[in-house]
Amino acid sequence: MFDFKSLVSSLLTKNSLATGIAQSATMLVRDLPQAEYFTALVEIIKAVSKINADTDIPLKERIKTLVYVDDKAHNIHHQLCQDFLAAVPGSKNYLPTILAFWHELANAYQICLRLYQAAPNNAMEADIRLITARGLHHQMRLIAWNSLRYLKPEGSVWQQGFRFYMQAEDAGVARTPLMLYPDSTVEVSCEQLLLQGCMLYLAQTDNMLHREIIAVDQMMMPLSQGIRLEKQPPAQEPVFVINLSMPEHPQPLLRGMAGKWMRYWSTSDLTSRLADLMFDLERAIPASLRALEAKLEREEWLALCEKLAIRWSDDGGKSLRKSERSLHSSNAQVTIGFERVAFTVKIQDIENNQDTPSQEWKVNDISSSGMGLTFVGKSLEQLAIGRLILVKTESHPLLLGAIRRILRQQNGTKVGIEILGQSPVGVSLSDPAGNRDQPVTAIYITQPNSRKxxxxxxxxxxxxxxxxxxxxxxxxxxxxxxxxxxxxxFEDCSNSDFDTLSKVD
Incomplete structure (x- = not known):
């Protein structure tokens, strides 16, 4: 395998000339076999970090090098993203590197903007416009991948994105479309990039499947055509707002939210387009959705569009909760996943078969149809939307539910569950013509014990x-x-009804 580390170390030293750095970057990303993509990207990120730390590189050479590295590493990085999302064996460890690529290059472009603002040069306007759009793109990708990890973006991530947008706005090019990369197929503007991140956040992705989050993210580019960020609230409702001077997420417009840093937009046209999509989806998947990388069935697209139409409405979908929850505070014993839950209810021994210690799970609230929990442990791989969960508390019978919402925060991960019923029973299934000595375990909740x-x-x-x-x-x-x-x-099992044919001796 090619020794990327030695190449970067030898050429990106204190004695390197700026032209040498550019040449090393050229060698680094040229004609790489796919098997070496991950190793190459790690070294590319280290190279960008060294460029960021070197204060002697002239701005023109700095931009030239960064843009070239970004151009060539873009497809490498995209392939690693695809492998990670497809859960290709060995790709689980890609995540820190995937995120570091966007983070390090966004920082690099921000350094370029500061140098340019300190000594403006009209001859570099085209280059500045490109790195501004790319920097904003990278920041919004970090926000999108926070959504995929059910993680609330930190305020600093939004603020860095706002800085790139303000540079574009000040230069009068926020609405000017451009090709982000030489192999891009469509032009995008900084306004569209920022709106894409804002609307994805406002879609309340903490109870969406990964493929739904990806679909929302990709839908936003065609849906956002013609939507404008305005300095005054538009007449059409609903209206959402961001404060470019504050490290805060977008939110619905409230009384008193005014000022020169506020930018407003209406989702009226956007929700009208969603309505058109839903009309088309009654018959078939329209070409605009088939062209996206997200692969959903027609019914899934229809349900997603309906969900978005509500969440991008006046109340932001806050009225969707099926029943009011009452506050409740206690520890809980929890088992996650169909196979573990089925085994636990069959042997009736949750204490010895729970996934995590009870002190790692806290009950926050409960209603007739759902429960809110907080997980303070570190092992989050077990959590997935649609996965079965078994909960035992001191004051409630054994509850079986499905995970419907996940939101990672600094003080723990919030988990919302839909309660299916109480006192589940483990039963055995076997093939009538096969070996009944090796049955499969299933879970049964009788009608009186069901919440529905x-x-x-x-x-x-x-x-x-x-x-x-x-x-x-x-x-x-x-x-x-x-x-x-x-x-x-569900994520890990199916629910079916059945007819009883006869008793078996």
Missing amino acids: SQRWFLMPKHLAEPGREQVLTAQGKSYLIRLKNPQQE
Whole structure:
């Protein structure tokens, strides 16, 4: 494998000339085999960091080098992002490097802007316009990937993005589209880039699946065409606002939110476009959505558009909670994931089969349909939208639910769950014509114990075939059943109803 580290170390030293740095960057990112992308990107990030620390590099040479490295590393970085999102084996460790690429280059472009503002040069306006747009793009990518990690962006991430936007606005080019990279297929403006990040945040992605978050992010570019950031509140409602002078996230407009740093926009046109999409989706997936990388089924696109139309409305979707929750504070014992939950309820021993110690889970509030929890542990891999969760507290019976919301914060991770029912029972499933000595465990909640007055019969997805016959064994009795169509799919199991055919001896 090529020794990237030695190359960078030898050429990016105190004695290196600026032209030498540019040449080393050229060698570093030229004709790389895909197997070496990760190693190369790590060294590229280190090279950019050294450039940022070197105060002797002239601005023109600094921009030339950074733009070249960004051009060539862009596709390498994109491939690592795709591998990570697709959970390619070995890609789990890519995340810090993926984020560091955007962070280090955004810092590099911000240094360039400060140097330019200290000594403006009209001959460099085109270069400044490009690095401003790229810097803003990188900051908004950090916000998008915070959403994918169910992590609330820090104020400094927004403020850095606002600085890039203000540079574009001051130069009069915030609405001027350009190609971000030589291989880009569409032009974008700084205004669109900032709105994309703002509207993704306002979509309340903490209860969306990864593929839904990606879909919202990609939808925003075509949806945001013609939407303007204004210095005065527009007449059309709903109106959202950002304060460019403060490290704060976008929010709905409230009384008294005024000032020269405020920028306002209306989502009226955007929600009208969503309505048109929903009309088209009643028949088929429109070409504009098929062209996106997000791969959702027609029903999933329709549900997502309906969700966004509500969340980008006047009340921001705050009225969506099914029932009011009352405050409740206690420790909880928790088991996560269908297989572990099924095993736990079958042997009726949650104390010895919980995933984490009870002191790591706290109950915040509870209602007839849901519960709010806080997880203060560090192992977040177990948390996923749609995954089953079993909760035991001192004051409530054993509750089975599904994770519907995740929000990582400094004081712990907030987890919202939909309660399916209480007192779940572990049952066994076996093939009538096969070996009944090796059954599969399923979960059953009777109708009286269900929160929706319907029985829940949860099983591995590969078994949930309509018409399939199984032997169900519970409490020493066995019955031949025939499965109906799956009623609902969770992240790690399916819910099906069934007909009882006969008792089995």
